[in-house]
Amino acid sequence: xxxxxxxVAVFAIVGAILAALPLLVIWLIAPRSAYPQKLETxxxxxxxxxxxxxxFNVRYYLFSLVFVVFDVEIIYLYPWAVVARSGGALAFxxxxxxLVILTLGLVYAWRKGALEWV
Amino acid sequence: MSGEAIAFYVLAAVTLGSGVVVVTSxxxxxxxxxxxxTFLGVTGIYVLLSAEFVAVIQVLIYxxxxxxxxxxxxxxxxxGTGIRARQRNEQGAIGAAVAxxxxxxxxxxxxxxxxxxxxxxxxxxxxxxxGQSFLGPNLLVFEGTxxxxxxxxxxxxxxxxxxx
Numbered sequence: 001x002x003x004x005x006x007x008v009a010v011f012a013i014v015g016a017i018l019a020a021l022p023l024l025v026i027w028l029i030a031p032r033s034a035y036p037q038k039l040e041t042x043x044x045x046x047x048x049x050x051x052x053x054x055x056f057n058v059r060y061y062l063f064s065l066v067f068v069v070f071d072v073e074i075i076y077l078y079p080w081a082v083v084a085r086s087g088g089a090l091a092f093x094x095x096x097x098x099l100v101i102l103t104l105g106l107v108y109a110w111r112k113g114a115l116e117w118v
Numbered sequence: 119m120s121g122e123a124i125a126f127y128v129l130a131a132v133t134l135g136s137g138v139v140v141v142t143s144x145x146x147x148x149x150x151x152x153x154x155x156t157f158l159g160v161t162g163i164y165v166l167l168s169a170e171f172v173a174v175i176q177v178l179i180y181x182x183x184x185x186x187x188x189x190x191x192x193x194x195x196x197x198g199t200g201i202r203a204r205q206r207n208e209q210g211a212i213g214a215a216v217a218x219x220x221x222x223x224x225x226x227x228x229x230x231x232x233x234x235x236x237x238x239x240x241x242x243x244x245x246x247x248x249g250q251s252f253l254g255p256n257l258l259v260f261e262g263t264x265x266x267x268x269x270x271x272x273x274x275x276x277x278x279x280x281x282x
Contacts, residue, residue: 065274068183079249101264105271
């Protein structure tokens with residue numbers, strides 16, 4: 001069982017190498033020039049105004065709260081998914097009730113305009 | 119050294135290393151993002167302990183939802199981003215002493231506890247076992263959970279929209 005996670009480790013290591021390799025190659029072979037324009041966010045583009053470090057609109061917070069609730073919901077789908085096939089009709093009806101109750105929450109959020117950008 | 123031991127030390131190094139970044143980085147956003155490898159390192163240790171379901175919860179809830187919430191709180195706060203915050207103050211020595219005492223206490227507890235060593239037996243709290251209990255004795259608990267989540271969603275919307 002633990003050996004199966006060895007594949008996960010191999011994938012993680014190969015993924016990290018694949019991400020780091022292009023950066024390393026660029027660092028090795030790219031020509032270097034010292035214009036001040038080189039340091040701009042969009043070289044040969046429109047000069048940027050202000051900074052990226054700014055305060056964000058508070059409306060995003062509602063989206064994050066809704067996201068967290070549905071993130072917790074997903075946790076409960078994992079054990080169900082493992083036994084879904086062997087559980088038969090009971091498992092299907094059970095998850096249907098579970099999801100319908102949570103869809104009520106989504107409908108509430110929708111009706112209250114929580115999903116809209118006012 | 120067995121592969122398991124190597125994996126443990128690598129994961130512990132990732133967890134501790136990014137944990138140090140969390141408490142020392144002068145940028146709050148960097149601290150919050152460094153929480154992700156901390157949580158993922160702990161996830162790997164859960165996997166080593168054959169607690170796959172806890173590992174999945176760790177990734178989805180902690181590395182996903184909690185970090186997103188923390189980042190939102192920082193980015194929605196005025197002056198929350200882009201400032202260089204000092205992570206140390208004159209209380210540093212006292213804090214270090216308390217942390218050292220806490221660590222010593224935890225190590226003492228871990229060493230003194232007579233852990234029941236049963237080689238070859240794994241706990242039954244796998245996703246499959248939990249799913250079986252949701253189909254059987256805990257069916258109502260499972261459906262009740264969705265009502266709890268519904269209440270928390272409605273409550274969150276009511277509280278967050280009232281301010282407008």
